[in-house]
Amino acid sequence: MFHSICVRDYMTTSLFTLQESTEILRAVHVLVEKDISGAPVIDENGKLVGILTERDCMRIDLEASYYEGYGGRVENYMSKKVVSIEPDVSILELAKRFIDAPYRRYPVLENGRLIGLISRRDVMRALDELW
Numbered sequence: 001m002f003h004s005i006c007v008r009d010y011m012t013t014s015l016f017t018l019q020e021s022t023e024i025l026r027a028v029h030v031l032v033e034k035d036i037s038g039a040p041v042i043d044e045n046g047k048l049v050g051i052l053t054e055r056d057c058m059r060i061d062l063e064a065s066y067y068e069g070y071g072g073r074v075e076n077y078m079s080k081k082v083v084s085i086e087p088d089v090s091i092l093e094l095a096k097r098f099i100d101a102p103y104r105r106y107p108v109l110e111n112g113r114l115i116g117l118i119s120r121r122d123v124m125r126a127l128d129e130l131w
Contacts, residue, residue: 007094008087010126011108011116017042018052020075027074028057040107040114041078048107048114050078084109085118091126098123 016034018027018041031039031052038053056077085094085106094106098120108116 005091005126005130006087007085007089007091007108007118008116010091010122011087011118012122013116015040015114015117017114018074018078019044020049020073020078022074024060024072024074024077027052028060031057038105040082040117041074042114046114047112048082048084048109050075050080051082051107052078053104055079082107086110087115091123091130094118095123095127 016030016036016039018030018039020041020043027039031037031054038051038056040048041050041052043049052074056079060077083101083103083106085097085108087108087110097103097106105117105119107114108118
């Protein structure tokens with residue numbers, strides 16, 4: 001039964017995304033304002049090209065404190081190596097991945113297209129409902 005429950009059943013599909021060209025100060029402000037810990041970054045064609053995380057934002061703030069100012073575009077600060085997951089992976093398999101990896105969320109891609117996002121909390125909710 002557990003193996004039949006998959007990422008597709010619990011992923012978030014209403015996504016907040018950022019553009020590569022978004023000014024970084026604006027992006028950080030929006031993440032804080034919306035209480036979001038990270039957002040996928042897409043190019044002008046809608047292709048996933050990165051992710052801007054809280055860790056990236058903290059690095060920006062730390063650099064700003066040393067250099068007394070910062071700026072630029074999201075593409076200069078985002079994490080470019082994004083590990084994604086497919087929608088039909090079982091929740092148990094994803095739980096194992098979360099335990100073994102430092103990620104807090106995975107973009108969900110289907111046929112190379114961003115269709116959702118799944119977080120540790122989504123997996124915890126799925127497991128809680130199952131138990």
